[in-house]
Amino acid sequence: MFDLSAYLLDRKSRVDEVLVHILQGPAASDRVKEAMLYCMTAGGKRLRPILCLAAIDALAGDSQADSALRVACALEMIHTYSLIHDDLPAMDNDQMRRGRKTCHIAYDEATAILVGDALLTLAFQVLAEMGPQADIQASTLVEIIRTLSLAAGSRGMIAGQMLDIASEGARLSLETLEKVYRLKTGALIEASIQAGAILAKASDDQLNRLLTFARNIGLAFQISDDILNIKGDPSVTGKSTGTDALRQKSTYPSLVGIEKAKDKAKDLVDQALQALSGFDKRSDPLREIANFIIDRKR
C-alpha cells in the first residue's frame, strides 16, 4: 500500500536539501541572501517540485538525479517569487504567509521586490548552470527553460495575477474566473508536470495525458484554496482566513456555493485520475497527490 505521507516527506526533504545548498552559496548582498533564505525556508508544501518528481516517477525516470532536483528547486523559486510579489502592499497586501510575516513585513518593500526578482532570476540560473557536466542534454535544458518561462510569463502566471487584481470587487463569470485560475495557478502546476515529463522523455501520448491530469488538479487545487480561505484554520494553513470575502473577490465558492465548489473539485480530481488510466502503479504518487489536494487542511 502506497504511503503518501512518507513519499511527500521524502521528496520534500530532498528538494529542501538542494534548495538550501543553492541559497547558501556565496552572496554579494548579505541582506538579499538572508531574505531569500527566510522566504524559501518558511515551510511550504513544495507541491510543484513534488509534482515534477512524481511525474518523473510515473514515467520510470530518475527522480533522484541532480538535474531532476534542480528543476524541482527552480519551480519552487518561481512559485515563491510570485508569492512575495503578490503579497506586496500594491498587490494583495498580505501580512502572513506560510505561518510567518511576509517578506515586506519582515524586511521592507524594496527588499521584497528585489528578493522576488532574485529568486526568479536564480530559477533560470540554477537551470543554466547545470551546463555540460550534468546528466542532462543542453537541448533538454533549453526546452525546460522555455516551458518554465512561458508558464511564469505574461502569457501565464503574470497575466493571471494582473487579471486577478483588476477583477477585485467585480463579480466574475465562472468562465472568467476559471481563466484567471488557469493562468494564475494552473500554468505553473502544468509546467511542473511538463518539466518532469520532458526530463523523463515522455512520449507525446504520455505528455498529453499528464497535461490533462495537471490541468484538472490545477483547477481543483485553486478551488480547494478558495474553500480553505473560508473554512481553513489559520494556525494550520499559515495564512489569514476570510481575506477573499473581505476583498469582495469572486471565488468558486462565492459564485456557486461551498457544496457545489466541493463537488466541482471532486469531479476535477476524478477526471485527473482518469487521464492516468494508462499508467501503471508507478503513477500512484500522482494519484494520491490528486486525492490529497481536495482533502488537505493546508
Place this chain on the structure above:
Amino acid sequence: MFDLSAYLLDRKSRVDEVLVHILQGPAASDRVKEAMLYCMTAGGKRLRPILCLAAIDALAGDSQADSALRVACALEMIHTYSLIHDDLPAMDNDQMRRGRKTCHIAYDEATAILVGDALLTLAFQVLAEMGPQADIQASTLVEIIRTLSLAAGSRGMIAGQMLDIASEGARLSLETLEKVYRLKTGALIEASIQAGAILAKASDDQLNRLLTFARNIGLAFQISDDILNIKGDPSVTGKSTGTDALRQKSTYPSLVGIEKAKDKAKDLVDQALQALSGFDKRSDPLREIANFIIDRKR
C-alpha cells in the same frame, strides 16, 4: 572614416524592430502587453544590445543573425525591467524616465511590478524559444542564459541595487562606491559584451580582453551618468537632474569633485581602448562607443 551615429542608428533600429515584433505577439493580458510596449518603446539608447552586437562585429561574427538580435533584445528587456523596478516608490521613487512618466506613474504600482517581472521572464523566454530551428547550438544558448542570469541576479545587478538603496544618505568610501557600480551597472554591461563574445566564439584571450574593455567602460558609463545627474539637461537626458544630491547619495563627483570624476572616466576609457589593442578595425564600433560614453549628452 567610421561613422558612429550611422552605426548606432542602424543597430538600434534592427534591435527595435525585433523587440516590437516580440512584444506585439499574442497576450493573455492586454494591460500587461500595453505597459510592456510603453516601457520598451520609450526611446532608450539601447547601449547594452549595441555593445553585444559591436562585440560580435569586433570578432567578425554575424551581428545581423536572428540569434544575435534576440540576445540583444533579451539584454534590453533585463535592463528595462531593472529600471521599472528601481523607479518604484519603495526604491528610487522616480517619476520620469526616458522622457516619459515612469511605469508606476503612467499605470500603477501593481502593473509596474508585474511588467518588470514579465520583461525579466520574457528575456529568458526569448532566448529559450530559439530552440532547435535557430542558427545557434543549445549549449551556446545555455551558456548565454547562464551569463545573463548571473549578471542580473543576486550576485550581480540585484545586489548592486540593494547596496545602493542601503547606502542612501551614507558617505561611502570610493572602494564601496565602485563595488556598487560594478554590480549595479557593470555586471550587465559586461554580460552584454560577454554574450556577444560567446555568440561569436571568441578565444579565451579575446574574451579576457573584451571583458577588461567592458569593465572599464562600465565604470566610466556610471561616472558619466553621475555627472549628467548634476550637469545634464533634463530635456535631453529624459531624466530629472539633481536627484542624487537631493537623496544625499554618494556619487563619484560627490566624493572626488566633478573635474577628478571626469579625469577618472577618461582614464577608464583609455584603459578600455588599450585592452582592444590586439583587435583590427572591426572593433572600431567598440572603440567609438567607448569615446562616446564620456562625451554623451544623454
